[in-house]
Amino acid sequence: MTTHPKRPFFLNLLVIRLPVAGVMSIGHRISGVTLVFTIPYFIHLLALSLASPADFDAVSQTIAGWPFKAFLFLFLWALMHHFLAGIRYLMLDIDVGIEKPLYRQTAWGVLAGGPVLALILLGALS
Amino acid sequence: MSRQASGLRAWVFQRVTAILLLLYFPYLILSLAFSPPANYAAWVAWLSQPLVGMGFLIFVGALLLHAWVGVRDAIIDYVHPITARVTALTLLALGLIGCGLWALKVVILAG
Numbered sequence: 001m002t003t004h005p006k007r008p009f010f011l012n013l014l015v016i017r018l019p020v021a022g023v024m025s026i027g028h029r030i031s032g033v034t035l036v037f038t039i040p041y042f043i044h045l046l047a048l049s050l051a052s053p054a055d056f057d058a059v060s061q062t063i064a065g066w067p068f069k070a071f072l073f074l075f076l077w078a079l080m081h082h083f084l085a086g087i088r089y090l091m092l093d094i095d096v097g098i099e100k101p102l103y104r105q106t107a108w109g110v111l112a113g114g115p116v117l118a119l120i121l122l123g124a125l126s
Numbered sequence: 127m128s129r130q131a132s133g134l135r136a137w138v139f140q141r142v143t144a145i146l147l148l149l150y151f152p153y154l155i156l157s158l159a160f161s162p163p164a165n166y167a168a169w170v171a172w173l174s175q176p177l178v179g180m181g182f183l184i185f186v187g188a189l190l191l192h193a194w195v196g197v198r199d200a201i202i203d204y205v206h207p208i209t210a211r212v213t214a215l216t217l218l219a220l221g222l223i224g225c226g227l228w229a230l231k232v233v234i235l236a237g
Contacts, residue, residue, distance in 0.1 A: 032193075032197070032200075039193065043228050043232065049169060050170060050173065053165070053167075056166035056169060057166075090144065124155075125158060
């Protein structure tokens, strides 16, 4: 690989017009790192819910409240975005959906499908 | 092991654990959505079943391994000074191992 001594270095995120697959891709990374930070919280809820009947009721109350529902929506959005984008990457690994119009359409599908699936699951879990 | 092989191994881990998580997350979410535990006793009884508990621990293992490979990639991409990078990777590893041991303790105490 040739290296240019004066290659352009242009990383202003407000000016770069990232293609849709790029937006979806950085969303995959952001959602993934965000989801990792929720792991200890969910283990905490699980531990508490199994500690005693009173703690189980306390957890039931917490997860019925709107602050938890708001958190759960954001969590499910991150999870479903990561999930759909992950399926898309696994398909790309086996050369499915790698052609030009399709890879853009599936990127739009991932971006739109994340919040829609999150709302459906939020409704199912409520 | 060469650097290439180590990268390939991470790539394979990421995909094998991804498939496990793709199977387990729908099962977990749909279980909680369609048969939520009625009370504490039912909840403990559900998790005490050997298959449920073992399945959950395998899921946690896959999740933590998946998280390790993914966040490690992000750290290597964005954190360049070697001290900061090693610190971040160490904190990540300790945090994930801690989560794993915590989940193990929770499931063992439930069973």
